[in-house]
Amino acid sequence: MAKLTLQDLQRLPKTDLHVHLDGSLRIPTILDLAEQQKVKLPADSVEGLRPFVEVGDDCKSLVEYLRAFDVTLSVMQTYESLVRTSFELAEDAAKENVRYLEVRYSPILHQQKGLTLHAIVQAVLEGLGQAERKYNIKTGVILCGMRHISPDISLRLADLTVAFKNKGVVGFDLAGAEENFPAKRHKDAFGRVLQNNINCTLHAGEAYGPESIHQAIHLCGAHRIGHGVRLIEDGDLLNYVNDHRIPLECCPSSNVQTKAVKKMADHPIRLFYDLGLRVTVNTDNRMVTGTTVSREFQVIHEELGFNLEEIKEVIIMGFKSAFLPYALKRALLAEVVHELKAFKPGSLESKKEQL
16 A cells, blocks of 8 residues: 555545534634633643643543643633634644535533624634635534533524524534433434424444434434444444445544544444445544644554545545535535546655656
């Protein structure tokens, strides 16, 4: 198998369908926002703050992984901070040739300084819109209910999703700690979203078993599954997911850090792909996990044996799984397929020398 470099993978057009805004800030931006807002952080330098917001592979669990968000959320309570962090996330993605980005977050977590839910959504859409105008990237927003917060709040957020339908919000999700917080408690929120013909995805099968995925699909109507690594434990459900082409939003490095899988060699994305499931590769949290989409592809290339043709197929699955209207998706896919066919590994410098 010919080895692909990180630069090769950065040149490929890509999607990121599962990325949390509050886990994908730039560390210097956190420091800058904290200074502006007079927020006390656990450290006042990039290297000092890094251990508090980048978890590394010695993270013990999903619960420990989620502690980094206490820091990020402390500086994401103003309209301006949400515009800036949204823009920077899309900018960072565009610079590694992510062409379609779906940013997810829970507006309810950004109200500590009195922002309304509508203003919070508007701020993120404004930041993403600025990036779309500056870079070759399309974006969408997914609003998240939280498993550990009241189902009534999820219903409010579902109504907010409906209010912003066709205005930049493309879907609804349920995030947060999985164990002891079953998705079925929030099924009314998903019912509201589905009744309004809006897409939904759902974190499931990460820190809890296949029953979580079963609830996501059969009780909440999920069109995609966030993570889904525990699907490997239920062959019958796996076949159902495969037969119905329900995409899996795989986040390999994050899954190792949260101990959803013990080590990268155990990650089921290789088996899922070989069985024909629709798998996509995503960052989850660019800063907390310390990754990019290109690095995630490098990981599955080097550690799970995905070759260039397989990576191209996974990239196409990403675009096919996007929460986009069919006509837009088809046009974007045609453009990407043309680029992938013409793609040749090797640095741009070597290509210039050949010319």
